[in-house]
Amino acid sequence: MNGINIANVIDEELDTISNIEMINDAVFLDFDTDGDKDLIVVGAWMSIPFYKNGDHKFCLKKREGISGSEWLVLSILLRSTKMNVYTS
Numbered sequence: 001m002n003g004i005n006i007a008n009v010i011d012e013e014l015d016t017i018s019n020i021e022m023i024n025d026a027v028f029l030d031f032d033t034d035g036d037k038d039l040i041v042v043g044a045w046m047s048i049p050f051y052k053n054g055d056h057k058f059c060l061k062k063r064e065g066i067s068g069s070e071w072l073v074l075s076i077l078l079r080s081t082k083m084n085v086y087t088s
Contacts, residue, residue, distance in 0.1 A: 014051060015059045017041070025075040032061075042076055 011018050022044040028037040032052055039051040039058050051058035 013057055014039075015057070016049070017051075017058075020046065020049070027076045040076060 020041060020043055023041055024043050026039060026041045028039055030036060031038045031040065031050060036053045038053045038061075041049050041051070048063075050061045050063050052061040
């Protein structure tokens, strides 16, 4: 294709992201306050995965009080550094 190489690197760059079936919302913010943007993803009937941005790869990070619960999360609303999660 005119010297352009296209490759699917999702599984290489985002740890376990292919296991998520339906994503409703996602937001990049620095949840670990290390200066780079991390990723939070919400979706249908799943726990809320937090992906830490480290060494040019997003790795799944367990968060106390969030992991292990399955919710129907519709969206994430950010207000300054606080995060509100709206569920149904």
